Amino acid sequence: MDQRVKPSPEEIRRAREENPKMRERDLSAQLGISEAELVAAHCGIGAVRVEPRVNDLLTGLEAVGEVMALTRNESAVHEKIGIYDKVVTGNHNAMVLGENIDLRIFPKVWAHGFAVEKRDGDEIRRSLQFFDAAGEAVHKVHLKPASSLYAYQKLVASLESSNQEPTVAIFPSAAEAGGEGQASVALIDDLRDRWSRLTDVHQFFGMLKTLKLSRREAVRMVGQDYAWLLDNDAVSAMFHHAAAGGMPIMCFVGNRGCIQIHSGPIKSVKPMGPWINVLDETFHLHLRTDHIHEVWALRKPTKDGHVTSLEAYDANGSMIIQFFGKRHEGEGEREDWRFLAENLPRIPSPTAA
Structure with missing residues (x-):
């Protein structure tokens, strides 16, 4: 966010009227404001502020029926059509474990909420x-x-x-950590020992x-x-191979407040x-390949044998997107996924020390 004087709500609404086709994220960046500020400016004029009571939201959404769930970060947009069912509530972690909508939610991150109505020709598009707290989108329901x-x-009405x-x-989020320091031999040995003794990917x-390591520090x-x-083209290659072979994969896109998962084949x-896009009936993905700075394949031990993931990182070291072969707890990894992951083109790794 720059240091310009922020526009007033009236100026924000005028800019919206003058740029009706521009995406909210792009318009807010152009105005030097957060997306939450852009939406808030329309309170009473197409938007209603709602309380971000995640548990009440999740339990109430099932009755709404089929919707589109959207979770994104700066470089990837993950959209799933389905029903919010099999909800697990919680103040620190909440989950939706439905067949199509599969979410891991961190409610304390959710700070602002709005019910939005936007006219599109003769239609009214409605979304939550x-x-x-920084005004960055964590989750949307269309x-x-x-x-x-x-x-x-x-x-x-219940959340208004x-x-x-x-x-x-708006409270800007903490800046990304600086450069990665040189790792000691003792730290590397400790990491390798702990990594080798993993029995579940959730222990990672x-x-x-x-x-006290970032994910990318550990990987490196x-x-x-x-x-x-x-x-860096490995993700695109994986998509094309998986689609051609009908291979079911798991695709994770997340931010600080929500992780959204697709499980199944892509076509x-x-x-x-x-952009590389997946445009299937109940799953859309939009990934900025030019934001990918590094792609890593990871092998993690579990009690069911090791599992292999693909992870793409941006230039700041933040994970953009993650992939596994589709599997259930207690199952071994799919051989076709492991073969694909292990045979994508490699490049020499940077040294850690």
Whole structure:
């Protein structure tokens, strides 16, 4: 965010009227504001502020029926059409474990919410949009023709905030950590020992936290028997191979407040400029390949044998997107996925020390 004087709500609405086709994320960047501020400016004029009570939201969404769930970060947009069912509520972690909509949610990150109505020709497009304290989008729910408008309106009314001011207080997120320091031999040995003793992929985050390492730091220093660097085109190659072979994959896209997962085959892979797109019936993915700085393949031990993932990182070291072969707890890894991951083009890895 730059240091310009921020536009008033009236100026924001005027800019929206003058740029009706521009995406909200792009328009807010052009105005030097967050996306939450752009939406808030329309409170009372197409937007209603709602409280980001995640548990109430999730339990209320099932009655709305078929919707489109959208989770994104700076470089990838993940869209799934389905129903919010098999909800697991929680104050620190919440989940949706439906057949099509599969989410891991961190409710404390959700700071602002809005119910938005936007006219598009003769149609009114309705959505619920949620943002973190910095005004960055964490999750959106878009109504579809099959959605229950009655259930949606009832849910919005139950979440409606008493504060309908057209502004929001924004607290910029902490800056990314600086450059990665040189790793000691002892730290590398400790990392390799802990990595070798993993029995579940969900233990990985705890290991990083214990060692005070970022994900990419660990990946870079653990050694090529556990992590190896791939050509940046590896993600596109994987998409095309998986689509051609009907291979079911798991695709994770997330931000600080939400991770969204697709599990299943992909069919329609369409490159367009810097984007590679998956355009299937209930799954759309839009990935900026020009934002990919590094792609790594990781091998993690589990009690069911090792599993292999692909992870793409941006220039700041943040993970953009992650892939596994589709599997369930207690199952071994698919041989076709492992073969594909292990045979994507490699490049020499940077040394950790």
